[in-house]
Amino acid sequence: PYLFKNGEWAEKIINSDAELQGMFDKMATSAGVRVFGAWGQRSSRAIQSTRGPIMMPEDVKGLRLRIPAIPMLRAMFDRLGAQSTPLGMLEIYSALSRGTVDGQDNGFDLAIPPRFHEAAKFWSATDHVNELVGFFGSERLWKGLNEADRELFRKASREAGMVTTQLTKQLDTDAIEILKKAGCTYVVPDIAAFRKAVAGVEDDLEGKMWPKGFVARLRKLQEA
Template identity: 30%
Template sequence: MAYITRRAAMAVAGAAIMTLGFSGAASAQQEIKLGYALANTSHYGVAANKWEEVVEAEAGDRYSFTHFPSSGLGGEREVIEGLQLGTIEATIVSSGTLSNFVPETGVFDIPFLFRDLDHARTVLDGPIGQDILAKFSDAGLVALAWGEQGFRHITNNRNEIGGPDDVAGLKLRTMENPIHITAFETLGAAPTPMAWPEVIGALQQGTIDGQENPLSVITSAKLSEVQKYLTVSGHVYSPAMLLVSQQLWDGMSPEDQELFRKATSEAVTAMRGFVDEVETSGIAQLKEEGMEVGELTVEQKAAFQEALGGAYETYYETYSKDLIDRIIATK
């Protein structure tokens, strides 16, 4: 298993383009450049390593994985565009930019849509989630499985958060996700879409006050070093996705396609296991690292839901109320 840093990424990507015309018959081994935003020790890394492990256990040396963790190939949008071009073979990506490629994915980002992790996983693994995966073929991508980050929570350096008024004016980094942006604008915050590689520096410099992410990201990215307050808000469930390029997929035998499906399924199981563990231990860890932690009560969450009434009306204009009701009703 090889690892490439961001410094070398552009050179590698360029070399990949130059050598495309000479690969074919020269070597039977297919390189899989696998890019993802977080460190190899994160839930993304856990999934990436399991993906490689399962494929290489059954395919032998037909495939060779090279990992590009910590945004080594650029931001998530850049990586997905690389898959479309065929210069990158695979990625594990958050839902942040997915709605730019398949708008329907945005429905899962609606605040307070899911009751708990079991509810979210049942929806994603069932007909609703699988139908959306299939739509990625229209974007020149092959979506193999839904991964997971967990429920998103807010960190910041300005103040504790106990209600909607505490969010007003907060300069908050969000993903490039119109659903999230609408929600925070409705609450009176100042959402600031920003690619993940820029976030730590922006927090250190005070360009933004805070950000929102699952505990799996907050802990693995060591945000306790640059943030004072954690609000366990659980305002949005954050899925991830395991994607490969159409070019890679079309060049595979049916047997290898099935192997990749099996490998990504096992990768998702490992990823969810990591999230389960962090959901249990992450808050205690962050307290030990010095963060001031507050958890929204049921009543406080209800106040946020009421304050988001205007945003929900906007969501109904984009996603059918029937689809949203089906998700809520899933047992």
């Protein structure tokens, strides 16, 4: 959580960092999937709740929260004391409506179109994760391309990413008005308090999901 300062930094680092590119190369070898771009800023992840606005980290304690099956997010919300439950997108509306969960973790781009705000009226812009659109394909296909054709794919991913970012920023602006018109409450919580509360939560996953020192190095790159 809070790894990148913003989406621009995420795009800059993910598409240029040598260690990350090495990790992508290993994935191409082991899984047969070639990542050739990560462009296009998605909506920042937030907490949408049925119980009330989330203003401070302690407000998350005891919250029955839907999350995707991502270990880092589970570690974050475990640290905050939430009762996190992995659910697929098609299950969220029903779970919120029936009270099976008290809230869900998502960005505007995945929460507004399915109208989750009809069931959960409180949106807290914690902005704890900046996500991008990944562009990938078969490694076997990639190996069969010459460098000029590969560059066409990379160029197309950058151009598609620019359009995605423009559309997302417009959606994010419109979403706040959509929430207000639907009688929802939109708040910006104490981001500094959230950053402090989850600081170091990635330590337990060091050496397992990424090399030791990797996260610290990416944070330091953004201090320049």
